[in-house]
Amino acid sequence: MSNFFIILAAGTTGVALAILLLHQRRARRRSAAEVDAWKLRLERDLKQAREVRNSLLDALGDAFLIVDTNANIRFANAAARALFGQRELIDRPVREAFIDPRLADAVIRCQATGEPVQSRVVFSQQTSPLGDLETRGFNAWIIDAAQLANLPSGTHSTRVIIRDVTAEHQLEQVRKDFVANASHELRTPLAIIQGYLENLIDDDVIKEPAMARRFLSVMRKHTERISRIVEDMLVISRLESGEVNTLKIEQFPFRSCIQDMIERLESVIRNQQAEVVIAMPDSGLVIHGDRFYWTQVLFNLVENALKQNPHNHVRVEIGCKAVGENVEIWVSDNGVGIPSADLPHIFRRFFRVEKHHSQQEIKGTGLGLSIVKRAIEAHGGTIGVTSVPGHETKFHIAVPHERR
Numbered sequence: 001m002s003n004f005f006i007i008l009a010a011g012t013t014g015v016a017l018a019i020l021l022l023h024q025r026r027a028r029r030r031s032a033a034e035v036d037a038w039k040l041r042l043e044r045d046l047k048q049a050r051e052v053r054n055s056l057l058d059a060l061g062d063a064f065l066i067v068d069t070n071a072n073i074r075f076a077n078a079a080a081r082a083l084f085g086q087r088e089l090i091d092r093p094v095r096e097a098f099i100d101p102r103l104a105d106a107v108i109r110c111q112a113t114g115e116p117v118q119s120r121v122v123f124s125q126q127t128s129p130l131g132d133l134e135t136r137g138f139n140a141w142i143i144d145a146a147q148l149a150n151l152p153s154g155t156h157s158t159r160v161i162i163r164d165v166t167a168e169h170q171l172e173q174v175r176k177d178f179v180a181n182a183s184h185e186l187r188t189p190l191a192i193i194q195g196y197l198e199n200l201i202d203d204d205v206i207k208e209p210a211m212a213r214r215f216l217s218v219m220r221k222h223t224e225r226i227s228r229i230v231e232d233m234l235v236i237s238r239l240e241s242g243e244v245n246t247l248k249i250e251q252f253p254f255r256s257c258i259q260d261m262i263e264r265l266e267s268v269i270r271n272q273q274a275e276v277v278i279a280m281p282d283s284g285l286v287i288h289g290d291r292f293y294w295t296q297v298l299f300n301l302v303e304n305a306l307k308q309n310p311h312n313h314v315r316v317e318i319g320c321k322a323v324g325e326n327v328e329i330w331v332s333d334n335g336v337g338i339p340s341a342d343l344p345h346i347f348r349r350f351f352r353v354e355k356h357h358s359q360q361e362i363k364g365t366g367l368g369l370s371i372v373k374r375a376i377e378a379h380g381g382t383i384g385v386t387s388v389p390g391h392e393t394k395f396h397i398a399v400p401h402e403r404r
Contacts, residue, residue, distance in 0.1 A: 063162040065089070066148075067107055073097055074157070083129055083162065094160075100127055103143055107160055110145035114156075118144045122169065129162070140169035174349075181350040185229055189222035232367035235296065236349070239374040247290040247378060254287050254294075254320050254329075255280060261298040268306055272314070276302070279319035287320075287327050287401070293375040300368035301331040301395055309335030322401060329397040337389030346385065347373040 054077070057064050063080035065073055076089040089097050094104045102121045110117040121141050128134035129141065144161040196215045206212045258278055262269070269276055287294070298318065305316050314335045321328055338346060345351050349370040372395075376383045381399030386392075 062164075063160075065094075065160040065162075067094055067111075067158045067160060069111070069156050071095070071108065071111060080162070085131055085133075098129075100129070103129065103141070103162070106143040106145045107158060110147060110158055111156075114147055116144075116146035118142060120165070136166055136170070138169070138173075139164070139166040141165065178349060182229070182233060185350060186226060189225045192222050193219050229367070232371060235371050236367060236374060239371070239378055247293070249288055249290060251286050251288055252291050254285050254327075255283055257291060257294050258298060258318050258320075260295050261302060264299060265302060265306065268303070272306055272310060274306055274309075274313065275315045277315065277317045279317055281321050285320055285322060285327070287399070289379050289399070293378070297372050297375050297397075298331070300372050304368055305331065305333040305335060305393070309333065312336065323398075325401055326398045327401050329399070330394055332392055332394035334392055337391070337393045338385070338387040339389065340387070343385060343387060347383075 057075075058078040060077055060079055063083045064075075064077040065080050066075040068074050071094050073089045073092055073094060076084075080089065084097065087097070094107050095101065098104045100121075100123065102119075106117045106119045119142070121143065123129070123139050123141070125134050125137050125139070128139045130139070142161075142163045142165050144163065145158055148157045148159055196219050200206045200212060200215055255278065262276055268274075302316055302318065305314060312335050314333050316331065316333045319328075319330045319332075342351075347369050349367055351369075373383055376397055376399060379399050381397055383395060383397045385395050387394070
């Protein structure tokens with residue numbers, strides 16, 4: 001009987017062990033399945049996180065790269081790939097990926113010192129990172145490099161941002177040139193006035209009425225020149241400072257604007273025996289704009305034609321017609337014309353086509369055509385010029401019929 005219980009107990013124990021082993025196997029299978037599922041979720045979450053990160057970095061307008069401790073590129077966003085012409089960047093050393101070493105210098109210095117480095121580099125058009133796509137002439141870039149926080153592996157990565165600041169660079173150059181040119185243009189007439197004043201006072205020329213009158217006449221001309229330069233600079237300043245948003249837009253007959261301009265230049269036209277012709281198929285054509293600036297545009301264009309042709313009995317034509325949604329305006333003359341080499345530059349501030357002036361002539365400010373261009377652009381229009389020397393020089397303007 002005792003043997004029976006022993007055999008029964010052994011059998012029961014064996015069954016219990018078998019059941020326990022079965023439960024353990026099932027538990028391990030469930031655990032392994034849970035681990036595999038967790039790994040899949042983790043991999044999916046990591047992939048999704050990378051995709052979100054990449055999409056965010058691709059949305060940046062600036063080129064963004066991550067460089068490892070060996071100065072090899074590990075990541076480049078869409079802007080970086082576009083900047084370097086879709087060249088292969090990943091796993092390439094920065095000195096090899098960046099053709100110009102000045103781009104890589106900031107990254108190398110940052111990795112060597114561990115300190116953030118920011119440098120500004122100016123390239124010629126031929127050496128621009130954009131390569132053949134560069135059309136802006138001199139171009140400027142900021143390279144900003146800084147080390148990222150320590151990674152779990154103990155290594156250091158460097159993030160690099162390359163920002164295009166060409167527009168700011170060009171604006172800065174324009175401002176510097178403007179100040180330099182304005183100082184020079186004002187210094188010359190002031191020096192002449194000062195010289196004549198010294199002669200009048202120190203040499204007792206004032207006691208000689210005829211000579212004193214001649215000196216005072218020259219001084220008045222140069223004083224008028226200074227006033228014109230200051231007035232033109234103020235007009236340009238208003239046009240470029242955002243005040244164009246306060247243009248007094250109104251409807252007015254364009255022919256009356258032309259008549260106002262002709263009245264202002266009547267004495268010059270008469271003295272030069274010039275001919276001014278108005279060509280308007282629709283004499284009642286009305287345009288939307290600031291009448292003051294449109295009068296200034298016409299005045300500068302016609303005065304420029306007269307000044308360039310003081311002895312030629314020049315014929316000036318002012319025309320205007322509606323074409324679709326635009327109004328086309330032109331001012332042409334049959335004078336000496338503009339050399340082809342000067343055509344790309346005539347709207348630059350202080351640029352003058354004429355190179356020589358006699359003692360009796362007071363040269364222009366060089367700001368008139370720049371004012372014309374800025375005023376037309378403020379009205380949403382465009383201006384261009386063509387010239388066949390000795391035959392016809394024509395400024396053609398297109399502006400929306402109604403300001404949008």
